[in-house]
Amino acid sequence: MPRMPPPGTELELLERARRLAGKTLQQLAGNMALPVPTGQKYAKGWIGELMERCLGASAATLPVPDFREIQVELKTLPINRLGKPRESTYVCTVPLNRESFTTWENSVVRKKLARVLWVPVEAAPDIPLARRRIGNAFIWSPDADEERLLRTDWQELMEMISLGELDCLNACFGEALQIRPKAAHAGARTPVSNAAGESASTLPRGFYLRPAFTYCVLQRYGRI
DNA sequence: TACTGATCATTC
């Protein structure tokens, strides 16, 4: 499987990403000698994996930043014809064990979002996967307002979990950050410690950034 | 049309 070596610096990563701007997924896959999937229902995550290979991400499947050498996380962002994100952005799984409860400063969400390479990708439903183009990538860190928003949401959501209110926690909570199921199917279960400290099991959840938040990031930093 | 809850592929 072809894969670029990891970038040594942020600048090198950014230059690599910028060279991909305007290219189609077909062109990129062709360079890497990979087939473009047919049928988008079965291609979830393919664009992300393609970009990892093209840019030299090194930490696939590990709960650490994609570019571990320079501590940068890679996120592709599907953009519709209006330049708005078409989907929410998955951040990480939600810790449900008391042992993993921590402060915002030490949270995985904050670590993952501290430094992100956003790669906008054209994603109108009527454009076939092969013809979708890569946009102008940029490296982002939350500014004071964004960080405050994320911290407030994170603290509210984690407080509900630590109070044992997981059952009434749905995707409606959180202004920028929300919690939604993150599982192979609705029957999946993961261990959870409840309010009484007893162990139980529940559907695995993930933290996601709402499209409205990533849209603001796009407007502050980027353009397609 | 946007949003929530559900789901799909791959890898370890």
Add this chain to the structure above:
DNA sequence: GAATGATCAGTA
């Protein structure tokens, strides 16, 4: 089974 990468699809 659980982590990664996400998008699908029903419905409000």
